[in-house]
Amino acid sequence: MQTNFFLRRSFGPIVAIAVALLVAAASPSLVSAQQPAPKVKDMQGKTAGQFYKNVKVLKDVPAVDIHPAMEYITVALGVGCPYCHDMRKIDDDGKPTKRSARNMMQMMFALDNTAFGGKREVTCYTCHRGAPIGASAELLPGQKPPMEPPATNDMFPNIAIPNLTLDANMGPVRPAPGDPPIIAPNPNAPKPTPVTLPPVDDVLSKYEQAIGGAAAVKKASTIVAKGTVEMMVPNPPGVAGPPQLGHPAVEIDRKAPDKALQTIQMPNGPAMQGYDGAMGWLAGAVGRELMGGELQTVQDWAEFIPALEFKEEHNNARVAAADKINGHDVYVVTGVAKNGSGLDRLYFDTQSGLLVRAVTNMNSVLGSFPETTEFDDYRDVSGVKIAYTVKVLSPEGDRTFKFDSIAINAPVEDAKFQQPPPRPAPGQ
Numbered sequence: 001m002q003t004n005f006f007l008r009r010s011f012g013p014i015v016a017i018a019v020a021l022l023v024a025a026a027s028p029s030l031v032s033a034q035q036p037a038p039k040v041k042d043m044q045g046k047t048a049g050q051f052y053k054n055v056k057v058l059k060d061v062p063a064v065d066i067h068p069a070m071e072y073i074t075v076a077l078g079v080g081c082p083y084c085h086d087m088r089k090i091d092d093d094g095k096p097t098k099r100s101a102r103n104m105m106q107m108m109f110a111l112d113n114t115a116f117g118g119k120r121e122v123t124c125y126t127c128h129r130g131a132p133i134g135a136s137a138e139l140l141p142g143q144k145p146p147m148e149p150p151a152t153n154d155m156f157p158n159i160a161i162p163n164l165t166l167d168a169n170m171g172p173v174r175p176a177p178g179d180p181p182i183i184a185p186n187p188n189a190p191k192p193t194p195v196t197l198p199p200v201d202d203v204l205s206k207y208e209q210a211i212g213g214a215a216a217v218k219k220a221s222t223i224v225a226k227g228t229v230e231m232m233v234p235n236p237p238g239v240a241g242p243p244q245l246g247h248p249a250v251e252i253d254r255k256a257p258d259k260a261l262q263t264i265q266m267p268n269g270p271a272m273q274g275y276d277g278a279m280g281w282l283a284g285a286v287g288r289e290l291m292g293g294e295l296q297t298v299q300d301w302a303e304f305i306p307a308l309e310f311k312e313e314h315n316n317a318r319v320a321a322a323d324k325i326n327g328h329d330v331y332v333v334t335g336v337a338k339n340g341s342g343l344d345r346l347y348f349d350t351q352s353g354l355l356v357r358a359v360t361n362m363n364s365v366l367g368s369f370p371e372t373t374e375f376d377d378y379r380d381v382s383g384v385k386i387a388y389t390v391k392v393l394s395p396e397g398d399r400t401f402k403f404d405s406i407a408i409n410a411p412v413e414d415a416k417f418q419q420p421p422p423r424p425a426p427g428q
Contacts, residue, residue: 037288037422040064040279040295054091057105061365068293068364073101075369075395076124077132105366123367130395197319200311203331203348208308210353216383217305222412223254223386227403229264236267250401259417260302274417275302281419289419293363296339300360307346307355313338323347326374328356342368354378354385369395382408 043051048066049059058066074080081087084098093099104124111122127134208214226249233246249265261274271284280290280298290298303309311317314335321332330347337344340363347357355375361368371394375387390401 038063038291040289040291043291054093057102057109058365062292064291064295065293065365067291068362069366071294071362072364072366072369073124076130076367077128078130079132083132108366120367125367125369195322197322198331200317200319200333203319203333203353204307204310206353207348207355210385211305212380212384217308220304220382220384220408221256222410223252223304223381223406223408224410224412225252225386225403225406226250227388227401227405230400230402231264232397233266234268252401253412253416254302254304255412255414255417256304258299258302258304259414261417269423272420273298274419275299276414276417276419277302279419283420284423287419287422293341293368296341297360297362300339306358310335310344310346314344320345322350325357330356352378379406381406384408 038051043063046063047059048055048061048063051063052066055066058069061069070081073084077083084095084101086092086095108122108124112118112120116122208217211217228247229250230245230247232243233248234243235241251263253261259275259277262272264271266284268285272282274281274283275298280295280302282288282290300313310333314337317333317335319331320334323330323332325347328347329350331350333346333348335344336342337360342361342363344361345357345359346355347359348354349356357375358373359370361370371392374391374393375389376391377388378385379388386406388403388406392399392401
């Protein structure tokens with residue numbers, strides 16, 4: 001879904017490191033600094049069982065889908081890689097949690113195949129709700145789900161994500177600020193007065209005019225945004241302890257039609273995410289190529305202007321409702337993404353026409369998880385209105401980007417979007 005001007009699926013550095021190691025569940029190549037990370041081109045036409053080592057339950061899925069599936073588990077259970085894997089020997093089956101995970105996946109697939117005709121309705125999150133052990137009974141207010149100590153040397157602590165519900169794909173959904181609480185409908189409540197909704201073409205056309213019009217957008221070839229991002233930041237090298245809330249510097253470079261680079265200055269060096277028009281990648285403490293559902297989302301993130309191609313990228317695009325969020329009266333535009341990631345939603349201010357919220361999903365063979373992006377503080381930059389504050393709400397961690405300067409048509413070379421060589425290991 002092409003909706004986020006600056007940061008669709010913007011990986012936090014801690015998540016990038018942890019998730020990158022998850023692929024090593026099947027291949028030790030990421031563990032050794034001497035071995036290159038897996039490449040999508042080498043996976044084409046191969047199943048996970050053919051490409052990776054010691055994959056059992058998911059051996060018949062495409063190899064590119066293994067990594068997004070592992071990432072989904074970290075969110076659904078709120079754990080890091082070492083919860084199931086011995087990071088000294090990543091393909092080892094010694095940990096009981098790894099054996100349990102395989103059994104749970106087999107149970108989940110059996111339920112979906114027998115009770116739901118093969119449709120994915122039961123996922124890891126259905127029972128776990130962001131906790132390592134699913135609750136066997138309803139939790140009363142104030143109660144906590146069953147937990148256990150995090151695995152030794154876990155890369156980040158177990159996280160129970162508060163105030164979550166499930167979407168139609170049984171993925172976790174956390175209400176964004178300003179949303180009403182999720183409660184069962186009252187059958188005796190008076191029916192709301194019907195609202196006449198405009199055609200979807202009118203809403204999208206008004207948005208295009210609101211940001212400056214087609215002519216102004218066409219004149220823009222690059223966008224360079226600089227500022228800070230509020231996020232959880234790992235400690236400097238040699239300093240123990242959990243991540244702390246910080247405000248590192250960030251720069252996001254874009255080049256039409258579909259190249260993008262995000263660079264966050266972290267204590268241990270820059271953390272980067274890029275798309276060069278063909279390949280999506282991460283670089284920093286751990287560098288790798290993005291694949292499967294991750295690649296789909298980074299391709300969407302790299303779109304030059306958000307939401308302008310929504311109808312072309314979605315089936316059944318329509319204005320589904322009128323709503324109110326964060327003090328804005330909005331029209332809600334929905335559509336089913338053609339890339340298979342699910343139902344996407346856009347929220348446009350009824351008065352200004354500007355995009356104020358986008359909701360989408362990262363999909364995997366085990367389930368999906370949502371991401372909400374909110375846009376604020378639009379300002380004119382060379383005839384195009386751009387949001388100077390962008391907030392991302394995600395199970396992987398919330399991030400608020402505040403830009404101090406945004407320039408259009410600054411020189412940006414194509415080479416900048418290519419993946420840099422791996423960072424030398426400590427001591428090399």
